[in-house]
Each structure stands twice: as structure tokens, then as C-alpha cells.
Amino acid sequence: MKHYMRLLLSLAAVAVFMWILSLFGFNTKVIIEATLLAMTPLALAAIGESLNEKAGTVNIGLEGIFLISALTGVYVAEITGNGVIGLLGGALVGAFIGFVFGILSVYGRGDQIIAGMGINIFALGFVPYSLMALWGTPGIRIPPREVLVPPIDTPLISISGVTILTIFIAIAAHYILHRTKIGLWIKAAGEMPEALDVAGVRVDLIRVSASTVGGMLAGLGGAFMPLAWFGGIVKEISAGRGFIALACLVSAGLEPILALGFAFVFGFAESIAFTVAVTPGYKEAVPYHLILMIPYITTLVIVAIFIGKRRFPRALATPYSRE
Amino acid sequence: MSSSLVYQRLAETVTALLIGLFLGAVLMTIYGYDSLLAYSSLFVGAFGSVFDLAETLAFAMPIMLTALTFAIGIKAGLFNIGAEGQLYLGAIGAIIVGGLLALPPGVHMAATILTAMLFGALWSIVPALLKIFRGVHEVISTIMFNWIAYYFVMYLALYQLAEPGRSEKTISVLETARFEVIMPGTSLTGAIFVSVAFTLIIFAYISITKSGFELRILGAGVDAARYAGIDIKRVTLSAFLIGGLAAGLAGGLQIIGKPPTYALYGTLGNIFGLGFDGIGVALIGRNHPLGIIFASIFYGGLQHGGRYMEYQAGVASELVRAVNGLIIISLAVPEIVSMLKRLLRR
Numbered sequence: 001m002k003h004y005m006r007l008l009l010s011l012a013a014v015a016v017f018m019w020i021l022s023l024f025g026f027n028t029k030v031i032i033e034a035t036l037l038a039m040t041p042l043a044l045a046a047i048g049e050s051l052n053e054k055a056g057t058v059n060i061g062l063e064g065i066f067l068i069s070a071l072t073g074v075y076v077a078e079i080t081g082n083g084v085i086g087l088l089g090g091a092l093v094g095a096f097i098g099f100v101f102g103i104l105s106v107y108g109r110g111d112q113i114i115a116g117m118g119i120n121i122f123a124l125g126f127v128p129y130s131l132m133a134l135w136g137t138p139g140i141r142i143p144p145r146e147v148l149v150p151p152i153d154t155p156l157i158s159i160s161g162v163t164i165l166t167i168f169i170a171i172a173a174h175y176i177l178h179r180t181k182i183g184l185w186i187k188a189a190g191e192m193p194e195a196l197d198v199a200g201v202r203v204d205l206i207r208v209s210a211s212t213v214g215g216m217l218a219g220l221g222g223a224f225m226p227l228a229w230f231g232g233i234v235k236e237i238s239a240g241r242g243f244i245a246l247a248c249l250v251s252a253g254l255e256p257i258l259a260l261g262f263a264f265v266f267g268f269a270e271s272i273a274f275t276v277a278v279t280p281g282y283k284e285a286v287p288y289h290l291i292l293m294i295p296y297i298t299t300l301v302i303v304a305i306f307i308g309k310r311r312f313p314r315a316l317a318t319p320y321s322r323e
Numbered sequence: 324m325s326s327s328l329v330y331q332r333l334a335e336t337v338t339a340l341l342i343g344l345f346l347g348a349v350l351m352t353i354y355g356y357d358s359l360l361a362y363s364s365l366f367v368g369a370f371g372s373v374f375d376l377a378e379t380l381a382f383a384m385p386i387m388l389t390a391l392t393f394a395i396g397i398k399a400g401l402f403n404i405g406a407e408g409q410l411y412l413g414a415i416g417a418i419i420v421g422g423l424l425a426l427p428p429g430v431h432m433a434a435t436i437l438t439a440m441l442f443g444a445l446w447s448i449v450p451a452l453l454k455i456f457r458g459v460h461e462v463i464s465t466i467m468f469n470w471i472a473y474y475f476v477m478y479l480a481l482y483q484l485a486e487p488g489r490s491e492k493t494i495s496v497l498e499t500a501r502f503e504v505i506m507p508g509t510s511l512t513g514a515i516f517v518s519v520a521f522t523l524i525i526f527a528y529i530s531i532t533k534s535g536f537e538l539r540i541l542g543a544g545v546d547a548a549r550y551a552g553i554d555i556k557r558v559t560l561s562a563f564l565i566g567g568l569a570a571g572l573a574g575g576l577q578i579i580g581k582p583p584t585y586a587l588y589g590t591l592g593n594i595f596g597l598g599f600d601g602i603g604v605a606l607i608g609r610n611h612p613l614g615i616i617f618a619s620i621f622y623g624g625l626q627h628g629g630r631y632m633e634y635q636a637g638v639a640s641e642l643v644r645a646v647n648g649l650i651i652i653s654l655a656v657p658e659i660v661s662m663l664k665r666l667l668r669r
Binding site for chain 2: 060063064104107108109110111112113114115117118119120121122123124125126128129130132133134239240243244246247250287289290292293296297299300303304307
């Protein structure tokens with residue numbers, strides 16, 4: 001419950017901050033819309049990784065999955081002419097990476113931290129290489145507008161369909177983890193794999209499935225960035241968000257709904273940066289590059305405050321083998 | 324290390340390199356490139372002549388040091404991936420002292436190098452303290468610091484230290500702070516000696532000094548270190564700081580020891596990625612300073628040869644970094660071969 005209190009405090013701080021900004025002439029609606037956009041990929045990746053880590057596997061390759069699925073998303077959207085299929089393509093390639101990572105961690109008994117970093121470094125080369133091979137452009141691709149996925153206009157704000165889906169996914173993940181038998185298996189795979197094995201449930205299958213689902217959600221978040229948010233891809237499009245998602249998860253004590261909440265808080269930090277950078281009167285006053293540092297500093301401060309005495313699954317990052 | 328273990332490690336490493344290169348060929352084939360032509364031009368470009376070998380060494384110079392940053396972290400049980408940001412700070416430190424101060428020859432170079440190292444070490448302090456006092460995992464803190472450094476250094480390069488009339492790069496460091504080219508026609512300078520010397524010093528530090536020994540005990544496990552009465556906070560801090568010195572030095576040498584510009588590009592193009600490359604180099608060198616020297620020459624060769632491959636086979640040289648990632652994944656899973664065998668037997 002302590003985590004919930006902390007999240008509520010953070011959200012209250014965000015509200016106060018937003019009110020202060022509105023006094024300075026910033027448009028609250030614009031800030032909330034930007035926050036929800038920035039929240040979505042962070043939340044998707046963090047929720048997916050929460051299932052993965054509860055089951056006992058750590059994947060720090062979220063950043064790499066973001067990058068690769070952003071590329072795949074744009075590519076699939078362009079060849080099919082449909083942005084939604086592009087999003088699915090991103091989710092699919094994310095699931096594939098999660099699956100391979102799960103196989104390597106479970107059966108290959110690999111070092112998960114190093115393998116995850118390998119995914120990130122692979123993506124750092126693979127994405128610019130592919131941008132060059134596919135479109136012959138160095139480090140950037142802007143797809144035609146009609147393959148993008150525009151937000152839905154509601155009377156209050158305009159919000160992406162993926163954002164709404166993300167909120168449902170957070171609730172579903174919470175329900176599955178805490179109210180169903182599958183959730184019990186996932187938690188047992190991370191806490192006491194021996195007991196789960198004795199009970200006749202395959203620990204390896206649980207872990208590989210969790211890793212696949214985790215990769216899929218991160219992949220959806222990755223494809224969301226170019227298709228539903230920025231409108232194009234540059235080679236460093238994810239800009240550390242894969243790690244900010246990990247920070248969300250740590251602050252949330254691995255709980256999906258809390259991860260969604262912290263993604264909102266971190267997303268707010270990003271939205272301030274964006275809003276200041278485009279608001280006349282402010283964008284001239286503060287150097288653009290320094291504003292872009294805000295999200296990273298906020299992330300560090302929040303993690304440092306909220307990390308406290310976290311408890312992680314006992315068998316986290318340890319391969320399980322029968323004796 | 325017993326000799327059979329050395330052979331086993333070597334076999335694992337060679338296997339991982341082959342797997343990485345093979346999957347790299349697959350990546351080329353799916354986009355319709357001629358992978359044989361690409362690899363042959365890559366290796367000819369890297370090691371084909373004395374000039375190419377010199378150029379390969381020039382590429383090995385900075386990544387040898389960023390590899391040390393990661394390796395020292397691993398020795399102390401840390402996953403320090405902050406070399407990237409610390410390298411940026413080192414580079415901008417070298418620009419400030421090397422480009423703005425006028426000092427006598429020799430003194431100027433020494434001051435520039437020391438400043439670069441100091442800047443790198445300063446950038447590692449906050450992640451170290453967050454780790455020690457708040458338990459913030461270094462993966463998160465160092466990556467955040469990498470991105471803060473990215474924008475901070477870019478800001479300084481574009482707005483504070485830009486060359487008048489040529490805003491795409493910073494001012495160049497003065498002649499007195501530059502390393503001379505050893506082999507005319509290449510970009511290999513005396514900086515390579517500094518890199519190798521620093522690597523050997525770190526080797527000595529880890530293997531024979533008391534604090535190097537404490538570092539290794541901490542790497543063996545926090546409980547073991549506590550039992551041995553080691554000041555875990557102090558040793559953790561020193562592992563971060565030494566890593567920062569190495570990465571800062573890498574950034575500084577990349578500026579003062581790499582012709583023709585002796586400056587930093589506003590895009591950070593001539594230093595970007597060198598910190599992450601070091602992670603792969605450290606792992607290929609099995610986190611051993613001597614292994615790292617060889618691994619950096621191998622990877623430097625891939626980078627230099629990559630440019631020739633781009634010219635000959637049209638394959639973007641970024642492929643090399645993707646191959647590096649694949650090698651890292653293969654190295655993380657040493658059982659990959661027996662796993663493949665098991666799968667095939669089914």
C-alpha cells in the first residue's frame with residue numbers, strides 16, 4: 001500500500017505543478033495531451049516487463065525493442081498502407097524478440113543483463129543500417145501522413161486509441177496477476193520455481209510466455225512512437241525511454257497499475273520539456289537542449305526518492321533447472 | 324586461471340564472434356547485399372595493409388578505454404554502462420582546456436588529458452552515490468546520465484564553444500595540445516601509447532594492489548566482501564571513479580589524438596557510440612585488460628574496415644554495431660552451442 005501512497009503523492013505534485021504552469025500561461029489541455037502520449041510507450045513497456053520480472057526474468061533490452069519495433073512499425077505501415085497494421089507489426093516483432101530472449105534466458109541459461117544490453121547495442125546498429133538499406137536515408141524516415149494513426153477527438157481532449165488500450169491493459173495485467181491462477185503461476189515462477197515445478201506446472205513455459213508478452217507490449221509501445229506520436233522515425237527515436245520504463249517499474253515495485261501511474265508522472269516531465277520548447281516567449285528564453293534534460297533528471301530524482309526498500313522476486317534473473 | 328579454462332573461454336569467444344558475423348551475413352542477405360563481398364572488403368579494409376592496420380589501431384584507441392570502464396565495473400560486480408556520457412564530458416573538457424587555454428607545449432597536453440579524465444570521473448560520481456546511498460541500480464542512473472550528458476555537451480558544443488563561422492563543430496584544440504601523427508597518411512597518433520599505457524596501469528592496479536584485490540572480492544559477491552571486512556561504499560565509489568577516468572580519457576584522446584579536425588562535432592558524431600562499443604569490446608576481451616587490448620584492435624578493425632565495406636559493397640557501416648550486439652548476446656549465453664545441438668537432436 002505504501003507504493004500507492006507514494007504514487008498518489010506524485011500525482012498530487014503533478015497536479016500542483018500543472019496548476020502553477022497554467023498560471024504562467026501554459027495550456028493545460030496541451031500538457032495533458034502531451035503527457036498521455038509520452039506515458040503510453042513507457043507504460044506499455046513497463047507493464048510488459050512487470051509480468052516478465054514477476055515470472056523471474058529481467059529484460060533490460062526494452063530500449064532496443066522500442067527502436068527495432070519503431071522501425072518495423074513504420075515499414076509495415078508503409079507497405080500495407082495502414083498504420084494500425086504497422087502497430088501490430090511492431091507488437092509482433094517485439095513479441096519475437098521477447099520470445100528469443102526468453103528462450104536464451106530459460107534454456108540457454110544466459111546472463112540476462114548482458115543479453116539485454118546486447119539487444120540494445122544490436123538495435124543501435126541495426127536501425128540506422130536498416131534505414132539506409134530500406135530507404136537510403138541516413139538516420140531518418142518520415143512516412144506519408146495517411147499511414148499514421150491519428151488520435152481520437154473527444155469533447156475534452158484528443159487521445160490516442162492506443163493510450164486507451166494501454167489503460168485497459170494495465171487493469172487487465174493487474175487482474176491477471178492478482179486474481180487468476182495464471183497470475184499465481186507467474187508469481188510462483190519468480191518466487192519459488194521449485195514449488196511450481198512440484199505442482200506440475202512448467203516453469204520454462206511460464207517464463208518464455210511472460211517474456212514474449214512483455215516483448216509484445218514493448219513492441220507496441222515502440223511502434224506507437226513513430227506512428228501515433230512523432231509521425232516519423234529517427235535513429236535515436238527512443239532516447240532512453242526503454243530505461244525510463246525500467247525506472248517506472250522499479251518505482252512501482254513491479255505493480256502494473258502503479259507502473260501506469262508512474263509512466264504518467266514521467267510522461268508529464270517529458271511533456272513539460274515539449275511544451276516549453278514550443279511555447280512562444282519561453283522557447284527563446286531557455287536553451288532547447290537544456291530543456292530536453294528535464295525528463296532524465298526527473299526520472300533519476302523520482303527513482304532515488306521512491307526506490308526505498310523494494311523487494312524483488314526471489315528467483316529474479318536466475319535460470320531455473322531441476323536438480 | 325588454469326589453461327583448460329583459458330581454452331574454454333577462448334573457444335566460447337571465437338564461437339560468439341563467428342555467430343555474430345554469421346548473423347550479420349544473414350542481415351545483409353535479407354536486404355539483398357552480397358555478404359561475401361562485404362566481409363572480404365571489410366577484412367581487407369581493416370588489416371590489408373600497414374596503413375590500414377595503423378588506421379585500425381586509431382579506431383582501437385578510444386574503445387580500449389571505454390571497454391575498461393565497463394570491465395572495472397564488472398570486476399567490482401557493477402553493470403556500469405555510463406562510459407558513453409563520461410566520454411562526452413571528457414571530450415568537452417578537452418575542448419575547453421585544449422582550445423581556450425594557452426600553455427607551453429607538454430604542459431598543455433598534460434593539462435588537457437587530466438581535465439578530460441577529471442570530467443569523466445566527475446560525471447560518474449552521482450550514479451555512484453545514488454547506488455551507494457539509495458540503492459538506485461546503475462543501469463538506470465548511468466543511462467540517464469548518458470542522456471543528460473548528450474544534451475548538455477551538445478548545448479556546449481553548439482552554443483558556447485562553436486567555431487565562429489562554422490557552427491557545425493567546436494573550436495579546435497591548439498597545436499600545443501595535439502598528438503602528432505605517427506604514420507603520415509593515417510590518423511594514428513601517439514594517443515595510442517597513452518591508451519595502452521593506461522590499460523596496463525589498470526591491469527597492474529587490478530592484479531597487484533590491495534584496493535584492486537578488494538575490488539575483485541566485491542565482484543565475487545557483496546556478502547563475501549562484507550565478510551572480508553571491506554568498505555563496500557569506498558570500493559564501489561572507486562570502481563565508478565576509475566571507470567570515469569578511463570572514459571573521460573577516451574573522450575579527451577578522441578579530440579586531441581585524432582586528426583584532422585581536433586574538434587568536436589555539434590552532432591557529437593565523432594564520439595557518439597564509442598562508450599557502448601566499449602561494452603562489446605570488454606566482453607570479447609573477457610573483461611581482462613590484456614584481452615581488451617586485442618579485442619579493441621579486432622573491433623577497431625571492424626569499424627575501419629566497415630567504411631571500406633560501405634564503399635565497396637554499399638552496406639552501411641552501422642552493420643558493424645549490430646554485429647557487435649549479436650556477439651554480446653552470444654557471449655551472454657555461453658551454452659548457445661550445446662543448446663543448438665540439443666535443439667537439432669530433437
